[in-house]
Amino acid sequence: MATIAGAPPKVRPWNDPFWRGLAYQVALAVVVGVLIVGAILNARANMQARGIPTGFGFWDDPARFDINQTLIPYSATSPNSRVFWVGLLNTLVVAGVGLVFATMLGFALGVARLSRNWLIAKIATVYIEAVRNVPLLVQLLFWYNAVLKPLPNPRQSIALFDLAFLNNRGLFLPAPVPKEGFVALPLALGLGVALAAAFAWWARLRQRETGAQAPVGAVSAALIVGLPVAAHILAGAPLAFDMPQLKGFNFAGGFRLTPELVALTVGLVTYTAAFIAEIVRAGVMSVPKGQHEAAAALGLRAAPIRKLVTMPQAMRVIIPPLINQYLNLTKNSTLAVAIGYPDLFNVFAGTVLNNTGAAVQIMFMTMGVYLAFSLATSAIMNAYNARMALKER
Amino acid sequence: MDPRAFLRTAPEPTLPPPPGATGFFALWRARLFADATTGVLTVLGLALIVWAAPILFRFLILDAVWTAPDGKACAAPGAGACWAYVWRKFPFFMYGSYPVEHRWRVDVTLLAGAALIVWLLWRGAPRKGLAAFLFFAVYPVAAFFLLRGAEFLGLPVVSTDLWGGVLVTLIMALAGIVFSLPFGVLLALGRRSRLPVVRAFSVGFIEIMRGVPMITVLFMANLMLPLFVPPALSPDRLLRPLVGVALFASAYMAEVIRGGLQAMPKGQFEGAMALGLTYPQRMRLVILPQVLTIVIPGIVNTFIGLFKDTTLVAIVGIFDFLRTVETARLDPEWAGPTIATTGYVFAALFYFVFCFGMSRYSLGVETSLQKGRTR
Numbered sequence A: 001m002a003t004i005a006g007a008p009p010k011v012r013p014w015n016d017p018f019w020r021g022l023a024y025q026v027a028l029a030v031v032v033g034v035l036i037v038g039a040i041l042n043a044r045a046n047m048q049a050r051g052i053p054t055g056f057g058f059w060d061d062p063a064r065f066d067i068n069q070t071l072i073p074y075s076a077t078s079p080n081s082r083v084f085w086v087g088l089l090n091t092l093v094v095a096g097v098g099l100v101f102a103t104m105l106g107f108a109l110g111v112a113r114l115s116r117n118w119l120i121a122k123i124a125t126v127y128i129e130a131v132r133n134v135p136l137l138v139q140l141l142f143w144y145n146a147v148l149k150p151l152p153n154p155r156q157s158i159a160l161f162d163l164a165f166l167n168n169r170g171l172f173l174p175a176p177v178p179k180e181g182f183v184a185l186p187l188a189l190g191l192g193v194a195l196a197a198a199f200a201w202w203a204r205l206r207q208r209e210t211g212a213q214a215p216v217g218a219v220s221a222a223l224i225v226g227l228p229v230a231a232h233i234l235a236g237a238p239l240a241f242d243m244p245q246l247k248g249f250n251f252a253g254g255f256r257l258t259p260e261l262v263a264l265t266v267g268l269v270t271y272t273a274a275f276i277a278e279i280v281r282a283g284v285m286s287v288p289k290g291q292h293e294a295a296a297a298l299g300l301r302a303a304p305i306r307k308l309v310t311m312p313q314a315m316r317v318i319i320p321p322l323i324n325q326y327l328n329l330t331k332n333s334t335l336a337v338a339i340g341y342p343d344l345f346n347v348f349a350g351t352v353l354n355n356t357g358a359a360v361q362i363m364f365m366t367m368g369v370y371l372a373f374s375l376a377t378s379a380i381m382n383a384y385n386a387r388m389a390l391k392e393r
Numbered sequence B: 001m002d003p004r005a006f007l008r009t010a011p012e013p014t015l016p017p018p019p020g021a022t023g024f025f026a027l028w029r030a031r032l033f034a035d036a037t038t039g040v041l042t043v044l045g046l047a048l049i050v051w052a053a054p055i056l057f058r059f060l061i062l063d064a065v066w067t068a069p070d071g072k073a074c075a076a077p078g079a080g081a082c083w084a085y086v087w088r089k090f091p092f093f094m095y096g097s098y099p100v101e102h103r104w105r106v107d108v109t110l111l112a113g114a115a116l117i118v119w120l121l122w123r124g125a126p127r128k129g130l131a132a133f134l135f136f137a138v139y140p141v142a143a144f145f146l147l148r149g150a151e152f153l154g155l156p157v158v159s160t161d162l163w164g165g166v167l168v169t170l171i172m173a174l175a176g177i178v179f180s181l182p183f184g185v186l187l188a189l190g191r192r193s194r195l196p197v198v199r200a201f202s203v204g205f206i207e208i209m210r211g212v213p214m215i216t217v218l219f220m221a222n223l224m225l226p227l228f229v230p231p232a233l234s235p236d237r238l239l240r241p242l243v244g245v246a247l248f249a250s251a252y253m254a255e256v257i258r259g260g261l262q263a264m265p266k267g268q269f270e271g272a273m274a275l276g277l278t279y280p281q282r283m284r285l286v287i288l289p290q291v292l293t294i295v296i297p298g299i300v301n302t303f304i305g306l307f308k309d310t311t312l313v314a315i316v317g318i319f320d321f322l323r324t325v326e327t328a329r330l331d332p333e334w335a336g337p338t339i340a341t342t343g344y345v346f347a348a349l350f351y352f353v354f355c356f357g358m359s360r361y362s363l364g365v366e367t368s369l370q371k372g373r374t375r
Helices: A015-048 A080-113 A118-132 A136-148 A184-212 A216-234 A259-286 A289-297 A303-339 A343-355 A359-388 B023-032 B034-064 B085-094 B101-123 B128-148 B166-189 B196-211 B216-227 B237-262 B266-274 B280-294 B295-316 B321-329 B337-370
Strands: A158-160 A164-167 A171-175 A175-176 A239-242 A244-249 A248-251 A255-257
Touching: A015 B196, A015 B216, A080 A259, A080 A343, A118 B034, A118 B337, A136 A255, A136 A303, A136 A343, A136 B321, A171 A259, A184 A216, A216 B295, A216 B337, A239 A303, A248 B166, A255 B034, A259 A303, A289 A303, A289 B023, A303 A343, A303 B216, A303 B266, A343 B023, A343 B216, A343 B280, A359 B216, B023 B034, B023 B166, B023 B196, B085 B101, B085 B321, B085 B337, B101 B128, B101 B166, B166 B196, B166 B237, B166 B280, B166 B321, B196 B237, B216 B237, B216 B295, B237 B280, B237 B295, B266 B280, B280 B337, B295 B321, B295 B337, B321 B337
Parallel strands: none
Antiparallel strands: A158 A164, A164 A171, A171 A255, A175 A239, A244 A248
16 A cells, blocks of 8 residues: 655755745835835934924924914913813814714605605715715815805894804803802703603513513603703702893804804705715615515504614614715814814814924824724724624524 | 307407596596695795796896906895806806917827817727827826917916816816826735735725825825925925825725725636736726726716815815805906805806716716626
């Protein structure tokens, strides 16, 4: 009987997958390393030649410019580090407000596009296709330069029920003013939320035991809205509203949203909503038709079918790309630089960078912030996907 | 008597549907007034159309100024969109400040590019390999020499400072496409490689590019690229954002192609390996042709995003189409209340035509790719 004797046949190193792989990786590492080291050396030489600061000394230098929307105390003598925080907060404001409204509008449009009503479905389709296929920058410039800038001056403001006033200085809203005894309101709100959570918990337990359903939504809404309103009346109206008043050539009092903030929010919301609508549509359509038919065969009406059968299954498909859209909205808020809204990118990577010249440090810091948003988003998404993964036997 | 007399010998005649269930009116009643809620929604929708349509019609067509020698007619109160202004500025929107006597060079370049793209995208067109070679290897070089000019060809050099308008927008988009597809394929393969260094490099590049806003990449390219190279090699003003756009698009392209690679059945890789093909052969002959076919919709969607994102170069000072619209808007000779709106409507139409066309194409490809599965 023939046997295979001796060592396995000798493979030349350049045919051996191990050595070959190693060679490729070393080559790539060397090329990338040379590029990076070369870039660093060049950057150092170029920066010295042009007198660009290399350290982080600029961080504590005074900023010497004003910002027209600051959520924390800021003045032109504040250090550049303060500019960073002001900008970051402004970014978070526009992203936070934007994603709430974009979600509402997006879900409405997505459902409308699937509506049995032909006209509503067509209107939603036209809106979605028109908005999705035009660059966001064009839309932002349109809202700012063609809609908000030519608005009349404060004397001829567009008034909404004498509560809100829109003019070329911005949108003026009533501002809440806390008075004595105001502390009762947050307490009542907290109590309402806690009671609503307890009721939802009890309802879930009871449904599991007996199968009976309780009106969780209505009771929660009544508790969360009703208790603070009741507290407001009982405590002698501790929350007043400062109404915007026309004084001379401008409004005094109230709460002013700058035209830049309004334009950026409207632009981001209308744009992102079109993408969210498509996600919602895809999610709803991903639920097999049999689910709807089986639920109808069980005798459920349209509303419970939507609430108990279709939507829970659609949400599993909707939520991951929805979170991705929130990240996109945050990243797109950097287009604020085109219309002058003081977001992180505009004031920090724009103005501070121009003033100090510290391009490398500032660009890497700004990119790091957005990268952190992105990493946080993917962490949330991975956690969600792990939780929602179908538990198979 | 025949014992089977109770059996039918002829089918029962088909009855017409009950009255009122078919026909034009029944169809539209079902579509618009099926029940009370949809009826109310229909009325609201109609109200919206009745309110908005006349406003749009009056502004865009009825009150619009179609021809005018200067901006006076457009500045008149009650005037609608100023199409005369678009017409007057049209050459500027198209070519920027490219010298008039050399504009034929732009036309030739763009037409050649369009022809090659049609050849590549037309499913069923012959000699796709030749088209790909021409588009990805020959065309960029030829376009560069034609647009920029070269003394040995007898074409005077036109500085990139003069380029602008649709020309620059399309250059950005075309360069993004030409560069991002091959580089995206490499990155996607790198991300699925079993070599840890290659994988780490690909993942790092893709995730960083996809994690930051495009405008930061453009700023980086604009401000820092000149710092990273020796002063003698300092890149051209137009080249810097071009590099940024191309790198940014590659990362997104890589993820689309990775999706296609993951959708490939394992048997394809194993079968190719069993035939004794080397890694490049396996990829070139077996895997990539299949992957690139199934991800065409994803690739086209990335192009749509890329095309819309080219507007961002306007922010870093490049005279792309949007920037020419922004500049022309401020021309004092045409100052008027409707100029800004007219300009943006025109810009929106331009981008819409391209993006919507691409998305219809992608939809068509998707449907025809599904055919095999929905038989």
